[in-house]
Amino acid sequence: MKRVTTALLIIGLVGACHQSAARAEGRFLATGPLPPAPVPVENPQTDAKVRLGAQLYFDTRLSADNTISCASCHDPRTGWANPHPTDTGIRGQVGGRNSGTVINSAYMRYQFWDGREESLEGQALGPIHNPIEMGETLENVVLKLNAIPGYREQFNAVFGTDVTTAGIARAIAAFERSIISGPSPYDRFVLGDETALTPAARRGLRLFNGKGHCTPCHGGPLFSDQSFHNLGVGMDKAKPDLGRFDHTKAPADRGKFKVPTLRNIAQTPPYLHDGSAPTLRDVIDVYNRGGVPNPWLDPLVLPLNLTDREKADLVAFMEALTGPVPIVEVPKFPDGPGGTADPKGGLR
Amino acid sequence: MKPRALGALLALTLLGASVLPPAASAIPVFARKYGFNCTMCHSNIPRLNDFGQRYRANGYRLPGRENAERTVLESPTPLALRTSAGFNGFRFNAAAGGPNSSTFELNGLDLLSAGLLGRNIGYFMVYVPEIAANRGVAAQRGGLEMASVVFSGLARDRLALRVGRFEPAYVAFSVKRQLSVAPCEIYDAAFPAGPAFSETRSGIELTGRAGSSLRGAVGYIGGPDTDRPYDAPADVYGRLSGVLGPGEGQTAGQRIGVVAYAGRTRPADGGGPREAYYRFGGDASLNLAHANLAVAWLMARDANALWADEGQNDTVTWSGGFAELSYLPLVNLVGFARYDRVNAPDLSGRDIDRMTVGGRWYFEDNVAVHAEFSRRTVARDPRHTGTDATESFFTTRLDVAF
Numbered sequence: 001m002k003r004v005t006t007a008l009l010i011i012g013l014v015g016a017c018h019q020s021a022a023r024a025e026g027r028f029l030a031t032g033p034l035p036p037a038p039v040p041v042e043n044p045q046t047d048a049k050v051r052l053g054a055q056l057y058f059d060t061r062l063s064a065d066n067t068i069s070c071a072s073c074h075d076p077r078t079g080w081a082n083p084h085p086t087d088t089g090i091r092g093q094v095g096g097r098n099s100g101t102v103i104n105s106a107y108m109r110y111q112f113w114d115g116r117e118e119s120l121e122g123q124a125l126g127p128i129h130n131p132i133e134m135g136e137t138l139e140n141v142v143l144k145l146n147a148i149p150g151y152r153e154q155f156n157a158v159f160g161t162d163v164t165t166a167g168i169a170r171a172i173a174a175f176e177r178s179i180i181s182g183p184s185p186y187d188r189f190v191l192g193d194e195t196a197l198t199p200a201a202r203r204g205l206r207l208f209n210g211k212g213h214c215t216p217c218h219g220g221p222l223f224s225d226q227s228f229h230n231l232g233v234g235m236d237k238a239k240p241d242l243g244r245f246d247h248t249k250a251p252a253d254r255g256k257f258k259v260p261t262l263r264n265i266a267q268t269p270p271y272l273h274d275g276s277a278p279t280l281r282d283v284i285d286v287y288n289r290g291g292v293p294n295p296w297l298d299p300l301v302l303p304l305n306l307t308d309r310e311k312a313d314l315v316a317f318m319e320a321l322t323g324p325v326p327i328v329e330v331p332k333f334p335d336g337p338g339g340t341a342d343p344k345g346g347l348r
Numbered sequence: 349m350k351p352r353a354l355g356a357l358l359a360l361t362l363l364g365a366s367v368l369p370p371a372a373s374a375i376p377v378f379a380r381k382y383g384f385n386c387t388m389c390h391s392n393i394p395r396l397n398d399f400g401q402r403y404r405a406n407g408y409r410l411p412g413r414e415n416a417e418r419t420v421l422e423s424p425t426p427l428a429l430r431t432s433a434g435f436n437g438f439r440f441n442a443a444a445g446g447p448n449s450s451t452f453e454l455n456g457l458d459l460l461s462a463g464l465l466g467r468n469i470g471y472f473m474v475y476v477p478e479i480a481a482n483r484g485v486a487a488q489r490g491g492l493e494m495a496s497v498v499f500s501g502l503a504r505d506r507l508a509l510r511v512g513r514f515e516p517a518y519v520a521f522s523v524k525r526q527l528s529v530a531p532c533e534i535y536d537a538a539f540p541a542g543p544a545f546s547e548t549r550s551g552i553e554l555t556g557r558a559g560s561s562l563r564g565a566v567g568y569i570g571g572p573d574t575d576r577p578y579d580a581p582a583d584v585y586g587r588l589s590g591v592l593g594p595g596e597g598q599t600a601g602q603r604i605g606v607v608a609y610a611g612r613t614r615p616a617d618g619g620g621p622r623e624a625y626y627r628f629g630g631d632a633s634l635n636l637a638h639a640n641l642a643v644a645w646l647m648a649r650d651a652n653a654l655w656a657d658e659g660q661n662d663t664v665t666w667s668g669g670f671a672e673l674s675y676l677p678l679v680n681l682v683g684f685a686r687y688d689r690v691n692a693p694d695l696s697g698r699d700i701d702r703m704t705v706g707g708r709w710y711f712e713d714n715v716a717v718h719a720e721f722s723r724r725t726v727a728r729d730p731r732h733t734g735t736d737a738t739e740s741f742f743t744t745r746l747d748v749a750f
Contacts, residue, residue, distance in 0.1 A: 206385055206387075206713075207387075207679070209383070209384055209385045209388070210384065210385030210386065210387030210388050210679075210713065211385075211387040211388070211397075211679055213388060213399055215382075215383070215384060215388075216382075216384075216388075216410055216413065219383075225413075225416075229412070289594075290594035290595065290600060291594075293594060295560075297560075298412055299402055299406075299411035299412050300399060300402070300410065300411055300412060300413075302397075302398045302399055302402075302594060302595055302596075302600060303398070303594050303595050303599070303600035303601075305391075305599055305600065305637070305638055305676075307638075307678070307679075310679065
């Protein structure tokens with residue numbers, strides 16, 4: 001009888017653990033799809049504002065030489081990001097960082113890799129007056145857009161004023177806030193659809209939250225802890241980009257960059273703040289080596305000892321974080337100085 | 349353990365399996381708190397990986413994320429359980445004299461609680477219930493095996509102070525988190541009634557780090573059981589280690605360490621003054637891809653009174669160590685082989701050799717089937733006739749934690 005009891009006890013222990021583990025596979029982020037995007041009280045979403053924001057987003061007349069728009073570096077055709085390692089602005093000037101995706105940027109507490117802006121409204125104006133990107137002054141942009149009747153009318157309809165800097169920021173931010181990804185295979189999995197993830201992606205999920213050490217920074221429904229960490233990428237250069245430090249001047253922030261969302265990450269190569277990783281596999285290799293040694297390396301960035309199969313499984317999991325994104329056509333722009341509207345969208 | 353108690357444990361286990369909510373199941377305390385899989389901190393349970401080592405050294409706070417930590421009052425119930433059950437077989441030769449046995453057994457039970465009491469105050473507790481030997485249940489000596497509080501964040505997070513009963517830092521390779529069931533002989537070896545090197549001890553321990561690679565610890569702890577209640581604690585120790593390359597030397601980086609221990613205690617019969625004993629040693633944890641080589645060597649120098657030695661020398665010296673190679677070809681498989689050696693004091697001459705091989709296969713992070721074979725040989729006493737005493741141990745068991 002005692003042997004039988006012991007055997008039953010063993011079976012009970014196995015059952016307890018196995019049943020729980022099956023349930024628990026996706027537990028750490030059992031938050032389902034993204035919640036509704038936060039909208040600031042001072043800039044409520046309206047259809048007219050989003051339409052106006054879309055026009056401004058795609059309009060090259062916001063740049064000094066009418067050649068660069070927001071979409072030039074945050075292209076909807078390439079995951080609302082830049083397929084090149086770093087940005088190219090007016091007159092062919094090359095920037096130092098990779099353009100982050102607009103997808104789900106509405107959820108991010110900080111904008112830009114160094115987090116120097118804490119709202120989409122603040123972010124929207126940054127590239128316009130960045131001398132390397134769009135190279136225009138905000139005053140001149142306001143003058144240029146006020147000279148376009150179609151814009152002036154829309155601004156009056158939406159904001160009750162002519163074109164203003166604040167209006168431009170709010171309209172573009174409202175448009176960007178509409179670019180939200182829908183449920184991904186991962187979301188369907190955590191909601192109970194066991195077939196939503198491939199076996200490789202399921203293995204990748206376990207690695208993501210275990211041996212891969214991903215969740216301490218890439219946790220939560222957005223797969224970002226909305227913070228800044230130092231992986232050491234680029235810190236071995238003679239003049240490294242110090243990231244967050246350039247904004248805060250806090251010594252501990254040297255080499256830290258924002259933790260990007262991993263939702264739809266498969267659509268936005270290349271990766272890392274300097275675009276130095278062409279593929280997700282390359283990013284995993286950086287982590288697998290334990291980052292790049294430097295005095296401010298994040299203490300949780302450690303060599304992972306991942307096998308090739310484990311790396312592939314992690315990639316499969318990250319690919320399963322891809323959800324549908326609104327399809328946005330290039331809108332028709334109002335005629336005016338700097339360009340004439342193309343009936344098919346864009347400018348002629 | 350009586351059949352009724354065993355039945356109650358069985359019922360409790362099955363009940364737990366059925367009623368525990370998903371978020372609170374299958375994962376012990378820390379994993380449950382953060383929602384991590386066990387492999388976040390363990391290369392293979394129970395051994396810690398570098399991440400887990402840093403977490404422990406940081407006072408049970410995620411390094412760099414201390415401000416986001418939750419205390420035990422804000423976290424899931426901080427309780428966990430670890431046990432194992434399976435087949436054990438022992439074979440002894442005539443010189444060893446033990447009764448051969450082979451049986452299915454429940455091999456003990458650990459109850460564990462840990463977490464943060466405050467922002468920089470962590471605690472760790474392991475309670476081992478007393479279990480009487482019974483057919484089907486291995487005996488277990490009960491007690492509060494560990495119960496310590498660690499104050500972190502001292503000197504800009506460079507120092508931490510641990511108070512209570514804990515596994516001291518001079519045990520370079522934790523026996524609570526070792527892969528094998530068979531003990532490391534040098535950690536078990538001691539003068540008669542003396543403390544095993546790996547025993548948990550009560551006292552205080554200050555740990556610190558300098559730069560990214562240098563680690564140190566000093567401790568002041570109570571003596572072994574042979575001390576009298578009015579004896580002040582008289583044992584001190586220090587450990588210094590360095591890591592070459594990234595990591596903590598657990599699964600990445602190459603760690604080299606040295607330890608020194610000085611203690612005073614009374615002989616086993618409790619008579620006479622306290623006598624001195626010392627331990628010195630070195631250790632290394634070397635990693636290459638998925639393989640780890642753990643090596644430790646200790647030298648002991650004890651007052652001869654502690655060995656009841658009436659020889660001419662003032663001290664008795666002995667030494668020993670082990671080398672263990674482990675290999676993780678897959679995330680859910682680890683194999684290990686270890687050789688133990690103890691060069692016994694001349695007065696005994698009974699040197700010990702142990703060879704252990706085994707492996708663990710993880711069905712889940714926290715459910716492993718463990719198979720191990722170990723053969724221990726104690727050399728015959730050279731002063732007498734006879735043969736070496738050999739003891740063979742085989743086990744295959746299921747090791748679970750939840």
